Amino acid sequence: MQRSTSEFKHQAEVALQDVTLQRAMAKAKGGFVDKRRVAVARLPEFEQIRAEAKAIKEHTLAHLDYYLDQFERKVLESGGQVHWARTAEQACSAVLAIIGGSGKQVLKGKSMVSEEIGLNAAMERAGHTVVETDLGEYIIQLADEPPSHIIAPAVHKTRDQITALFHAEHEKYGLTELVTETEDIVNEARQVLRTKFLSSDVGITGANFLIAETGSTVIVTNEGNGDLTQILPRIHIVTASIEKVVPSLDDMTVLLRLLARSATGQEMSSYNTLSTGPRRADDQDGPEEFHVVIVDNGRSEMLGNEFHDMLRCIRCGACLNHCPVYSAIGGHAYGWVYPGPMGSVLTPLMIGLENARDLPNACTLNGRCGEVCPMSIPLPDMLRTLRFKEHERKLSNARARWALKAWGWLAQRPGLYQAVTGVMTAVLGRIGARAGRFRSLPLASGWTQVRDLPAPQGATFQRLWRKRQ
């Protein structure tokens, strides 16, 4: 997808002015947070499961080669094929080679890794037609937009916008009625998608998990469209990244219990579907070919380094839903596939810190993301670690760096510091005493453009304290 991470600040400011976006975000925010809270409260052993889930992922990551090998062996045993891709380009090439030819109609279920590797664009360049089958993805495909949330890709759209979009785009199917109720909107999408399901050559899905002991891929959805995507076409291709593997079905169930609760506040998503190999002789349905494209794209470099914990992420979206910055600006402002806290860690690691300098900084380190993360990923610490790297590489704003340096120098000299701040507060305190605040102040426009600056009381605490002693 088009990358605009370096435009973060501008995009965020545009998003803040976008009345429709703000309405959609306001509506979504409370829903996710409240539902998760209720779901977690209803599961007394949530913390215990959380610890268990972390241990499962850590064990798997420590033996990642072993479990990926086992997964491959089991896929082959069940008649499927595995394709390894180190880079995004290799992953796209692998998918195109499986599809073959040109002019095919390809169904795609929701897959964030396919967004990450730019698969739709690659398939379109190769002359194929791609139809997104997840309702949210379908909506944004019609709108020609990237997803703005990792589990609710069209969360930034209001119902009115979707009505207008369907009205414009579905006319060619003879659907000319203006649908305004949610149920009618869903039914209309269903009508259009049904014809596509029955006429497509290839179905591509992502995977929430890869099960090493059985060679199964797992998708978790609430619509069932993902199931149709992987069952009806002749070829089923799964795109998944290396850290999706877990040892066993038992391990998967532990993670599933956390995933739905953290994501949507459901105890279980509506459809938890396992695919194991192509159709067998006595199966009633299923694809003739089953392929798994396993993508690295920079992840193996994170193994064992300071960002290792990020590989535990199960893409539930809880950190987005609880991030006050994400809630304020939405996902598009972040400028790439993964928004919010998890994206602000992952994106710089995948596309280079120099291309995403704002992302680790656009965070108040309030800690809410880390608090709700079902996999206990220390997201705020990792964002700060990225700031360390920016500082080391001098990627941060030069003026801010110098100001910080000057302040740091002074802060290490208490006597001088107290003399300087003593004079400063005395002057500001005197000027500001009557009003009690400043509406504007030289060098403080970042503060005063949106709020007044309360005036100092006049003398520093240190000075008054010494006087009192």
Add this chain to the structure above:
Amino acid sequence: MASAQDTRPPPSVGLFATCLIDLFRPNVGFAAVKLLEKAGCRVTVPRAQTCCGQPAYNNGDQQTTASIARQVIAAFESFDYVVAASGSCIGMIKEHYPRVLKNDSNWCDRAEQLAARCHELTAFLVDVMQMREVESSFAASVTYHDSCSGLRELGVKQQPRMLLSKVGGVTLKEMEDSEVCCGFGGTFCIKYPKISERMVSDKTANITATEADCILGGDMGCLLNIAGRLKRQGSLIKVYHVAEVLAAMTDQPAIGEGES
């Protein structure tokens, strides 16, 4: 609180003033001293303190952070306890100094030892000094903002509320999303003023909706941000640090209010 039969010497407390209280609101520093002395502590304010180092730390400068951390540790390690009227600065000393100095064999143990003796003011009064009564009255309805570091790094939540419930005349009216960040975030609020504006406006809307007379909190950063936004919006809601109310020291103009 120390009982009458207690023959142990009063615990010594090094008060970490915090740079924002030092610069903007010394009244909070004196309120903290008053409360600590009331709880039976002997309070000292070491001269060799400036700031906890968060501006450097959260802007990526580990070297400056480590120097400041060593300075704070040296100035405070002789006390039984280190207390500050800020969850943010105590979170820094307690949670982050040991990490900042983990590769410095001379200092990491000292950082750990200091960390174990660091407390946010209200948590210290309630959890360590067992304070159960407060001699103060404040005839107002108040709402309380839970500052992020205090809440999530230190578990400060019930302690200030418990103490407030003992202040005569106070009614607590909880706001929606009291645990959601106010948009201060240190230098965040000047680096991304527009995003910060939205966050603090959400906060002031929640505050206003309670119809409380006053908003209290335990961290000057948040309070300066919230007060600044409320004043910009023309609000009459008053902003105080919770220590000022607990110590009956609200005779000064509220944060952001003038003498007139």
